Amino acid sequence: MSSEAFTIGIIGGRGHVGAELVGLLAGHPGLLLTMLASRSGAGRTAGELIPGAPDGLVLEDISPEALAERAPDVTVLALGNGENGAYARAAAGRSRVVLDLSADHRFDEGWVYGLSELNAEAIRGASRIANPGCYATAMMLALAPLGEDLDGAPVCFGVSGYSGAGATPSPRNDPANLADNILPYALVGHTHEREVSRHLGTRVRFCPSVAPFFRGIMLTARVRLRSTADAAVVESRLHSFYEGAPLVSVLAGKTPRVPDVAGTNTAQIGGVTVGAEDPQEVGLVCAIDNLRKGAASQALQNINLALGLDELEGIER
Numbered sequence: 001m002s003s004e005a006f007t008i009g010i011i012g013g014r015g016h017v018g019a020e021l022v023g024l025l026a027g028h029p030g031l032l033l034t035m036l037a038s039r040s041g042a043g044r045t046a047g048e049l050i051p052g053a054p055d056g057l058v059l060e061d062i063s064p065e066a067l068a069e070r071a072p073d074v075t076v077l078a079l080g081n082g083e084n085g086a087y088a089r090a091a092a093g094r095s096r097v098v099l100d101l102s103a104d105h106r107f108d109e110g111w112v113y114g115l116s117e118l119n120a121e122a123i124r125g126a127s128r129i130a131n132p133g134c135y136a137t138a139m140m141l142a143l144a145p146l147g148e149d150l151d152g153a154p155v156c157f158g159v160s161g162y163s164g165a166g167a168t169p170s171p172r173n174d175p176a177n178l179a180d181n182i183l184p185y186a187l188v189g190h191t192h193e194r195e196v197s198r199h200l201g202t203r204v205r206f207c208p209s210v211a212p213f214f215r216g217i218m219l220t221a222r223v224r225l226r227s228t229a230d231a232a233v234v235e236s237r238l239h240s241f242y243e244g245a246p247l248v249s250v251l252a253g254k255t256p257r258v259p260d261v262a263g264t265n266t267a268q269i270g271g272v273t274v275g276a277e278d279p280q281e282v283g284l285v286c287a288i289d290n291l292r293k294g295a296a297s298q299a300l301q302n303i304n305l306a307l308g309l310d311e312l313e314g315i316e317r
Contacts, residue, residue, distance in 0.1 A: 006096070006307055009035025009071070011062065011087050012078035014049060016163045017101055020296035021076065023052035028314030031303070035072055037062040064090035071095045074303055077102060080166070081191075088128075097306045098128050099299055105130040106195050113199050114302040116311065117245045118144055123305040131302065132199075134164060134294030135192040135208060138219035140200055141248060141267050142286040145241035146223060146234075151280070153203040154223040160208065161215040161258075164290045178212035185210065216258035217294060219286045220271075228279040231272045238269055246317050247293060247301075256287035264289055265297040265315050 008025065010018050013036040025033050033054060036046050042061040046053030064086040067075065071094035077084040084104045091098045105111040105128070112126040113119055115137060123129060132140070135158045143154055159182065165172035172183060186208055193206040235252050242248040251270030261268055267288045275281035288294050297315050304313050 005030050005032040006074055007032050007034045007072035008074040008076065008303070009033070009037070009067075010076045010078055011037045011067070011084075012080075013046070013059065014038040014041045015078055015167050016291055017295040017299075018076075018078035019050045019053075020291045021078070021299060022046065022050050024296055024300050024314055026052040026054075028300070030307070030309050030313055031074070033057060035062070035070075036060070037067075067091055068094060073097070074099065074307070076299065076303075077104075092128070096127065097303060099131060099302060099306075100129070101131045101295060101299060103133060103191050103195070106132070106136075107198060114298065115140055115199070116298065116301040116305060117141065117242065117248060120305060120311070123302050125308070126302075126306045129302045129306060131295065131299050133192045133195055134160065134217055134288070134290035135190075135206065135219065136195045136199075137294045137298060138217050138267065138286040138288050139192070139196045139204060139206065139221065141288075142219060142221045142269055142284055143196070143200060143204070143223065145238050146225065146282070147200060147202065149225045149227070150202055151224045151226045153205050154221050156204060156206045156219060156221045158206065158208045158217055158219045159211050160217045160290055161213045161262075162210050163215050164217070164294075165210060172210045175212060178210065181212065183210050184208070213258065213262075215289055215291050216262045217286075217288050217290045218256070218258050219288075220283065221286070222281065222283045225280050225282060229274045229282050230279075231274050234272045234274070234282060234284070235270075238272075242269075246312065247297070247315070256285050258287055261287045261289050261293075263292070265292045265317070267293050 041059040047055035068090040075091040255271035256268035271285035
C-alpha cells in the first residue's frame, strides 16, 4: 500500500454492501481502509466478521460527533435509508469525498448522482456523491441509450436476489419464505421508479420482485419508440453508447443471465426484441450483480473518479 494512499472509512460496514466494498478495497492500491463503523459488531476485529477485511482493524460504534473529529479522506455512508443525514453533515467539509449508498441524497441537488457511465464528468472532483439504487442502475443502463426516442413511459419489471432486501431479517430475505416462490412488493411508487424518472428525465413505471437466489438482478424493460425499430440497429446503438464503458457488455442476439453477472462488476444488456405486430415496441434486458455494479463497485468507480484516480482502479473488468 502506498504511503500516499487516501484513507477511507465506512459507516455501516457489516451490511451486505458495506462488506462487499470492504472486499473490493482489499485489492485497491490507492485506498487504505482505516475506519469501519458497526453498532452490532463494535469491539470485534473486521477480519473475524468480513472476508477480506484487514485483520488489525477493529469495528467501532462511531457517533457523528466522533466522525467529525477524525473523518478520513473518504467517508462512505452505508446505513439504512433515513439514517445517514447526521453522518453526512459531520463529514461535510472534513472528508474530501462523502459517498452515500442509501437513497437519502439521490433527490438532493447538492449531491452528484453517481452513475458513472452517464455522469462521469460531474463525478470527477465531486465532494458529495449519491450512489444510485441497484434497480435504478439496471433500468438507467438499459434505457439511457434510447432516451431521445422514447415515446411514453417505459415499463420495467425487476427480479432481485434476496440480498437486495438487506441483512435485517424480513419476509423478503427469508430463504424459507422464498423457496419455490417469487415475492412481488412495492408495486406502486417504488423509490427507484421516482429515482429513474428524475435522473433519466422521463416517466418510468417499475414493479420489483424478490426471488430465492442471493445476489443479482434481472431487469426487463418494454419501451415504445417514436419510429419503427430493428433489433440489429438497436443493438448497434447500445454498442455505440457504451463503447467507452468497460463494465457494460452488450450481447448481440443473446439474453443476459443472472449467473453470468453474479459476483462480477459487469452489467450485461441484451435480449433485444422488436414487436412483430408493432415494430415501434422494443423489449430488452439488463442483468447486474446488485451488490457489485448495483452498489459497491459502482461506489468504487465514483470514489476513484472523485479522487482523480483511474476509474477502474481496484475493480476487476
